[in-house]
Amino acid sequence: xxxxxxxxxxxxxxxxxxxxxxxxxxxxxxxxxxxxGWVDELYIQPELYFGFYGFxxxxxxxxxxxxxxxxxxxxxxxxxxxxxxxxxxxxVFFLSFTYVELLDKTNYLNHYYFxxxxxxxxxxxxxxxxxxxxxxxxxxxxxxxxxxxxxxxLQFQLACVYVFAGIAKxxxxxxxxxxxxxxxxxxxxxxxxxxxxxxxxxxxxxxxxFGCIYDLFIVFFLLNNRTRLVSYFFVIVFHLMTGxxxxxxxxxxxxxxxxLIFFSPEFHERIINRLESxxxxxxxxxxxxxxxxxxxxxxxxxxxFIIIQIIIPMRYLxxxxxxxxxxxxxxxxxxxxLMHKEGLATFYIHDPKTKxxxxxxxxxxxxxxxxxxxxxQPDMIIQYAHFLKMKFQDTTLQIGTTKYRVLNxxxxxxxxxxxxGRPAQKMIDKSIDLxxxxxNLQHRAWLExxxx
Amino acid sequence: MRILSSLFILVFxxxxxSCKKKDKTNPEDTVNFQKREMLxxxxxxxxLPGLTNLQxxxxxxxxxxxxxxxxxxxxxxxxxxxxxxKTVLKFHRVKIYxxxxxxxxxxxxALGTFPTDTAKIIANSGNSNVNLALLVNLDAIGxxxxxxxxxxxxxxxxxxxxxxxxxxxxxxxxxIVNEVNTVHSAWNxxxxxxxxxxxxxxxxxxxxxxxNEYNKEYELAKNAKLGIPIGKQSLGIPQIRYVESPYAKxxxxxxxxxxxxxxxxxxxxxxxxxxxxxxDDYLNALEKTSLVSSINTGFTDIENDLNNLSDxxxxxxxxxxxxxxxxxxxxxxxxxxxxxxxxxxxxxxxTYQDNDGD
Numbered sequence: 001x002x003x004x005x006x007x008x009x010x011x012x013x014x015x016x017x018x019x020x021x022x023x024x025x026x027x028x029x030x031x032x033x034x035x036x037g038w039v040d041e042l043y044i045q046p047e048l049y050f051g052f053y054g055f056x057x058x059x060x061x062x063x064x065x066x067x068x069x070x071x072x073x074x075x076x077x078x079x080x081x082x083x084x085x086x087x088x089x090x091x092v093f094f095l096s097f098t099y100v101e102l103l104d105k106t107n108y109l110n111h112y113y114f115x116x117x118x119x120x121x122x123x124x125x126x127x128x129x130x131x132x133x134x135x136x137x138x139x140x141x142x143x144x145x146x147x148x149x150x151x152x153x154l155q156f157q158l159a160c161v162y163v164f165a166g167i168a169k170x171x172x173x174x175x176x177x178x179x180x181x182x183x184x185x186x187x188x189x190x191x192x193x194x195x196x197x198x199x200x201x202x203x204x205x206x207x208x209x210f211g212c213i214y215d216l217f218i219v220f221f222l223l224n225n226r227t228r229l230v231s232y233f234f235v236i237v238f239h240l241m242t243g244x245x246x247x248x249x250x251x252x253x254x255x256x257x258x259x260l261i262f263f264s265p266e267f268h269e270r271i272i273n274r275l276e277s278x279x280x281x282x283x284x285x286x287x288x289x290x291x292x293x294x295x296x297x298x299x300x301x302x303x304x305f306i307i308i309q310i311i312i313p314m315r316y317l318x319x320x321x322x323x324x325x326x327x328x329x330x331x332x333x334x335x336x337x338l339m340h341k342e343g344l345a346t347f348y349i350h351d352p353k354t355k356x357x358x359x360x361x362x363x364x365x366x367x368x369x370x371x372x373x374x375x376x377q378p379d380m381i382i383q384y385a386h387f388l389k390m391k392f393q394d395t396t397l398q399i400g401t402t403k404y405r406v407l408n409x410x411x412x413x414x415x416x417x418x419x420x421g422r423p424a425q426k427m428i429d430k431s432i433d434l435x436x437x438x439x440n441l442q443h444r445a446w447l448e449x450x451x452x
Numbered sequence: 453m454r455i456l457s458s459l460f461i462l463v464f465x466x467x468x469x470s471c472k473k474k475d476k477t478n479p480e481d482t483v484n485f486q487k488r489e490m491l492x493x494x495x496x497x498x499x500l501p502g503l504t505n506l507q508x509x510x511x512x513x514x515x516x517x518x519x520x521x522x523x524x525x526x527x528x529x530x531x532x533x534x535x536x537x538k539t540v541l542k543f544h545r546v547k548i549y550x551x552x553x554x555x556x557x558x559x560x561x562a563l564g565t566f567p568t569d570t571a572k573i574i575a576n577s578g579n580s581n582v583n584l585a586l587l588v589n590l591d592a593i594g595x596x597x598x599x600x601x602x603x604x605x606x607x608x609x610x611x612x613x614x615x616x617x618x619x620x621x622x623x624x625x626x627x628i629v630n631e632v633n634t635v636h637s638a639w640n641x642x643x644x645x646x647x648x649x650x651x652x653x654x655x656x657x658x659x660x661x662x663x664n665e666y667n668k669e670y671e672l673a674k675n676a677k678l679g680i681p682i683g684k685q686s687l688g689i690p691q692i693r694y695v696e697s698p699y700a701k702x703x704x705x706x707x708x709x710x711x712x713x714x715x716x717x718x719x720x721x722x723x724x725x726x727x728x729x730x731x732d733d734y735l736n737a738l739e740k741t742s743l744v745s746s747i748n749t750g751f752t753d754i755e756n757d758l759n760n761l762s763d764x765x766x767x768x769x770x771x772x773x774x775x776x777x778x779x780x781x782x783x784x785x786x787x788x789x790x791x792x793x794x795x796x797x798x799x800x801x802x803t804y805q806d807n808d809g810d
Binding site: 354 | 485486487651653654683686688689691693742743784787788789791793796797800
């Protein structure tokens with residue numbers, strides 16, 4: 001039986017509206033990043049970058065050349081918005097955005113990953129085939145209908161975010177301790193009027209349970225014609241509330257805008273028709289819109305894409321131990337706002353010859369944000385240990401008037417981590433030589449076991 | 453489907469209101485503790501009196517200096533040294549608060565950078581146009597520079613003999629007086645109120661700044677005043693060059709004052725000795741009572757160790773290195789509680805970048 005018919009068609013309008021919104025948000029996001037001075041702070045200042053496994057070869061450009069990918073993002077997102085050299089724009093945006101995200105996992109956000117994925121999908125979809133500069137200047141033939149899986153794949157991508165985020169919340173800390181939300185909400189205890197609510201446990205419980213149920217089911221309510229409007233109201237309330245309470249920047253707005261993809265083709269038609277008349281686009285003559293042969297490949301590619309998207313968030317099942325503690329298979333899985341970790345990682349260079357020790361002040365090598373992220377994440381701890389090994393391997397130190405040559409030091413760390421408000425626990429014992437630990441995707445059995 | 457959507461709304465309201473019953477176990481303080489009241493207390497009873505005390509001490513130091521210049525007497529030189537010591541200790545009561553007006557003048561660095569560069573001090577004193585506001589002169593100004601001039605060997609005779617050096621001291625003290633006055637009047641007028649009202653979680657809020665500077669100051673005390681001198685960053689070989697107070701020889705006394713200031717802030721103990729709202733009360737409101745007692749015990753242990761040591765770290769690195777090491781370990785253990793347990797319980801943000809919490 002065929003699960004989904006290739007020949008099913010739908011209006012192109014939802015895709016075009018999606019393109020407009022995504023282009024505008026991407027432009028705003030890139031501009032905001034530049035204006036806030038984050039390029040310098042995150043991609044020029046640091047001495048060390050925590051690359052992703054398999055992508056450590058992705059390195060930042062020298063000095064101010066790091067502004068280049070951001071300028072490319074500005075131009076290409078404008079290209080997406082205007083539908084101007086659309087496919088090139090989408091490709092350039094995907095590449096420049098993903099390049100920046102791959103540089104340093106310190107700055108990893110689930111929603112950045114989401115933007116990368118959506119940009120990737122957009123490369124392959126003809127979102128410029130209506131109401132675009134490309135059609136205006138006859139660079140592209142106008143189309144009124146598209147295979148409906150073009151829209152479905154975007155819906156799938158959004159559904160992924162919500163449903164997996166919802167599943168991730170099905171854990172005892174979230175549901176039965178109301179953590180980390182209690183910790184985060186109580187910090188708003190001085191807010192006028194609402195503050196009293198936020199300092200109480202039951203508020204945190206209400207938020208936790210509502211958030212979980214919302215994430216799990218919102219997509220299904222959005223898909224249904226009769227519940228769509230009500231559920232979209234919840235989308236707005238939910239995201240505005242999180243945006244108001246937590247420092248999550250543009251992402252509430254991204255989600256509010258992009259979930260419109262669940263609305264009916266007629267809804268989007270009305271928007272596009274309105275826009276076309278405002279901008280004096282000529283009314284479209286309906287053409288014969290046969291599905292082109294090449295979309296068959298695209299169709300199978302999207303099935304593969306969907307399968308991968310389902311496997312990646314589940315990969316944590318392949319690892320033993322506590323997911324929150326070990327963070328093996330944690331990223332790229334839509335675990336959004338799921339836990340609160342705070343760590344203290346003190347590193348020591350041990351010189352086997354003198355049996356002496358050098359305690360490292362992390363701020364010498366790391367930015368505050370890097371130090372904060374590294375202190376709780378085992379893979380970053382290994383990367384940092386390897387960096388220190390390189391720094392101190394065969395170095396001569398001047399101490400007082402004497403010179404000491406450190407030949408082959410071992411690297412150790414005392415690491416304590418607080419997870420979701422529990423008392424700090426030891427994560428890494430000082431006896432372990434971290435420079436000997438490989439950075440790979442295998443289970444790290446040498447981490448101290450988590451005691452709930 | 454309509455049933456489903458009503459169910460959805462229903463669940464929202466049920467989860468919003470029904471859980472109310474569940475958690476009646478925690479008493480009112482969870483709800484009643486207000487950060488604003490704690491910040492107001494901190495501002496009015498700890499920071500501001502601390503700055504006033506520092507201002508008074510600096511004024512006294514200034515007049516002792518004037519007196520000594522006028523009579524060159526041994527007694528007035530002794531008094532000058534005493535006033536220096538008193539002022540340095542008062543400075544370590546307020547050094548924590550490096551935000552707002554303090555960070556605008558770079559209080560911590562301008563008044564307390566050590567080790568001081570003795571050669572630079574002598575060179576600077578020979579240059580009547582020297583600009584002490586330059587970054588390069590940070591290690592030739594402030595209390596450590598005055599210490600060198602007032603406490604080195606034959607300090608008195610060298611000072612009386614050199615008009616240039618006297619003029620340099622004039623400049624150093626004037627700079628300190630101005631900076632203390634600036635910070636004090638800013639706290640006294642508008643900033644104190646701004647600070648108390650700034651209870652948010654964003655990294656620029658008064659509360660976040662306070663917590664972040666608190667952690668920074670604690671680690672600075674641990675590393676710069678103890679760890680580095682006893683060789684924690686140099687294969688265990690003591691680094692005498694980095695001792696804070698090599699001339700007046702009160703390094704450990706300063707460290708103690710620094711630790712006590714941090715403890716008092718934690719406990720909400722005002723300059724008048726009366727305890728009121730502090731971090732401990734906030735933690736208690738969050739039902740972290742065992743954490744409060746761990747931290748209090750940590751501070752007490754550190755204080756006891758410091759009481760058993762002499763004021764001079766130089767002597768102790770030779771006589772009782774084991775005890776210094778034990779003290780360091782205690783300070784290190786307390787960092788875990790302060791920087792991870794306490795900071796995480798407060799839910800403040802260390803960085804100001806967007807974050808979705810993972």
